[in-house]
Amino acid sequence: MKRIPHTARRGAVVGLAIASVALLTACGTSSGSGDSGGDAATELGENEGQVSILAWPGYVEDGTNDPTVDWVTPFVEETGCEVTTKTFGTSDEALNLMKTGDYDVVSASGDATLRLIAGGDVAPVNTELIPNYAGIYDFLKDQPWNSVDGVAYGVPHGYGANLLMYNTEQFPTAPTSWDVVFDKASENAGKVTAYDSPIYIADAAVYLMAHQPDLGIENPYSLDEDQLAAAVDLLKTQRESVGEYWSDYLKEIQAFTTGDSVVGTSWQVIQNVLAGEGAPTDVVLPEEGATGWSDTWMIASEAKNPNCAYAWLDYIASPEANATATAYFGEAPSSDAACDFRDDCEAYHAGDADYASQIWYWTTPIEKCLDGRTDVTCTDYAAWTAAWQEIKG
Structure with missing residues (x-):
């Protein structure tokens, strides 16, 4: 398999700068208008010859980091849109950069x-102008x-689950519940x-x-x-058994290799790396x-270059x-x-709608309850950030 980029791609995904999402309740109408960036394009013109892309590391590779890794050059040759990243x-x-x-x-x-939408930083897209959109999994x-x-x-790109990783020597029988990092975390105190x-x-x-279930939680982001207080209490108890919080995937790989960590949240790609190194780990x-x-x-x-922008969205969604x-x-x-161009789709459960239905994909918490409740106000991202600081102490 190919290794993921030399960076903590999702490390510290959320920092302390919180943008308001209160306007989100006004976002989006059937016409795509509102306080969320204007209308979607109705037709495309000639490509402008350039496009500026802001991306996670490893998402826009042109051979600079690795001469064998380049999917930008074919795009430039096909569209005439020079890419700056x-x-x-x-x-x-x-x-902030947007x-x-x-x-x-x-x-x-x-x-x-949702914060980008609420801030008016991004626009609706006309998926009819993106031919490869039709082939994307419906559940995305x-x-x-x-x-x-x-x-x-x-346009959806890639996806993955935050899985439970465990040391197979410490857990000869695979755990089936998150209780090993919550209610039973003390059994591995310091190594969670x-x-x-x-x-x-x-x-x-x-x-x-x-x-x-008596808490009535129907959506973990709502x-x-x-309900937030209950989650905070659970995480404060867990904190006593946590040896290290991770955001750099390389550090988690090291911790499971040395045995400093024996159980906790992880990604499939981390398990793939560890398996390749012969580490006694698995995920579930x-x-x-x-x-x-x-x-x-x-x-x-x-x-400034909407035609080349649409060209990129269509290209990066091409098989x-x-x-x-x-x-x-690694997703x-x-x-x-x-999957016709990959040999590891099975490991990532690609296209498995049942598997995907068990994943609650990251969604920005906002005051408007995402689970449909209208009789209460839900906690927003600012509240979650304050709570996280309280949890970690």
């Missing part, structure tokens, strides 16, 4: 997409992290690891959905004050389900380009056709 390390960094107006396209995770389309009121704000981000609160909420999707991510390519509302890009990072591709 800037990478970012956190979603908050991307949010406000400069210097970028036509951004790859956004679910903890950033029209989702809360990439659409508002049925209006698409981008957890993802270092406010969005990890949702992992606790997924667990509580199954084990404390928590009222009492527990019975409660899991959180995960589904990234979205979005177009700036004031894009071969999508296969190459998602394999390089499932966005279409079955992409």
Whole structure:
């Protein structure tokens, strides 16, 4: 398999700079208008000859980092759109950079997409102008992290689950529940690891959905004050057994290699690396389900090169380009056709709708309850960030 880029791609995905998403309740109409970046394009013109892309490391490779890794050059040759790229390390960094107006396209995770939409930084997209959109898995389309009121704000890229990793020597029988990092965490005190981000609160909420149904949690990103408090209490208890919170995947690989960590949240690609090195580890999707991510390519509302931007969204969703890009990072591709160009789709459960249905993809918490409740106000991302600081102490 190809190794993921030499960077903590999702490390510290969420920082402290919080953008308001209160306007989101006004976003998105059937026509794609509103306070969310204007209308979608109705037709395309000639390509402008250039496009500026803001992306996670490893998402826009042109051979500079590795001469054998290049899916940008074919795009340039095909479209005439020269590509300039800037990478970012956190979603908050991307949010701030998008406000400069210097970028036509951004790859956004679910903890950033709604904030970009609410801030008017990205525009709706006309999927009819993106031929390869038709081949994308249906379960990735029209989702809360990439659409508002049925209006698409981008094209799905790759996706994956935040899995439970365990040391097979410590756990000769594979665990089936997240209880090993929550209610039973003390059994491995000091060797439990957890993802270092406010969005990890949702992992606790997924667990509580199954084990404390009286809390009434129906969506782990839609928590009222009492539900958030319950998740915080669970994570404070877990904190006593956590040896290290991780955001750099290389550090987690090292911790499981040395045995400093024996159980905790992880990604399939990390397990693939560890397996290749002969480490005694494995991963499982527990019975409660899991959180995960589904990234979205979005177009700036004031894009200077909208035609080349649309060309990029179509190209990166094409089977071969999508296969190459998602394999390089280490995630499932966005279409079955992409699997014709990969030999590891089974390991990533690509296209498995039942598997995907067990994943709660990262979605920005907002005051408008995402689970449909109207009798309460849900906690927003700022509240989650404050809670995370409290949890970690």
